[in-house]
Amino acid sequence: GAVVSQHPSWVICKSGTSVKIECRSLDFQATTMFWYRQFPKQSLMLMATSNEGSKATYEQGVEKDKFLINHASLTLSTLTVTSAHPEDSSFYICSARDFSMNTEAFFGQGTRLTVV
Amino acid sequence: GENVGLHLPTLSVQEGDNSIINCAYSNSASDYFIWYKQESGKGPQFIIDIRSNMDKRQGQRVTVLLNKTVKHLSLQIAATQPGDSAVYFCAGQNTGGFKTIFGAGTRLFVKA
Numbered sequence: 001g002a003v004v005s006q007h008p009s010w011v012i013c014k015s016g017t018s019v020k021i022e023c024r025s026l027d028f029q030a031t032t033m034f035w036y037r038q039f040p041k042q043s044l045m046l047m048a049t050s051n052e053g054s055k056a057t058y059e060q061g062v063e064k065d066k067f068l069i070n071h072a073s074l075t076l077s078t079l080t081v082t083s084a085h086p087e088d089s090s091f092y093i094c095s096a097r098d099f100s101m102n103t104e105a106f107f108g109q110g111t112r113l114t115v116v
Numbered sequence: 117g118e119n120v121g122l123h124l125p126t127l128s129v130q131e132g133d134n135s136i137i138n139c140a141y142s143n144s145a146s147d148y149f150i151w152y153k154q155e156s157g158k159g160p161q162f163i164i165d166i167r168s169n170m171d172k173r174q175g176q177r178v179t180v181l182l183n184k185t186v187k188h189l190s191l192q193i194a195a196t197q198p199g200d201s202a203v204y205f206c207a208g209q210n211t212g213g214f215k216t217i218f219g220a221g222t223r224l225f226v227k228a
Binding site: 004006032034036042043044045046049091093095104105106107108109110112 | 158159162216221
């Protein structure tokens with residue numbers, strides 16, 4: 001299957017700082033990327049959907065000003081957690097899909113964010 | 117929106133036995149379902165999928181069954197191995213297939 005890479009795999013940051021997470025599709029063009037958040041022993045909750053070159057669509061209850069998403073190219077989307085707080089500590093996972101080829105969604109390996 | 121959930125939060129099986137993981141969904145508009153395996157600290161890994169015009173699909177050691185009448189699907193793993201130990205999620209997409217919404221997950225323990 002296609003490869004989706006997230007960076008970093010884990011990050012620890014101080015409360016109040018911002019953290020950027022990258023999601024790259026390595027061998028295909030991702031027309032759409034999805035960002036999920038997963039708390040311990042829970043399921044993946046969809047946060048937002050981003051299409052290349054346009055603004056992201058956020059799920060209900062997700063603050064767009066806190067979770068900034070950029071999808072400037074067909075191979076890269078970034079999620080920036082702004083003014084992070086301990087309650088933002090979670091496992092963030094992206095997935096990428098090429099709708100022009102009607103492919104399934106491929107998932108990254110996830111990023112463990114810990115805010116101290 | 118989509119609502120996909122699971123009956124059992126944990127399942128423990130003996131190595132070599134068959135495993136059955138169940139999932140219920142509530143959105144009649146769901147027409148595409150996927151099973152994912154997630155190991156600790158990793159992203160979900162695609163296992164098998166099924167469209168609503170089918171009621172059964174088989175892969176290598178895995179079978180997915182879909183019962184649209186009762187809005188239920190299951191994942192069967194044959195000859196379960198220790199490497200199958202993970203959390204399994206069902207996920208669904210509705211017509212137009214855009215967002216993938218995940219169910220609650222079942223943790224599978226395989227005893228050697």
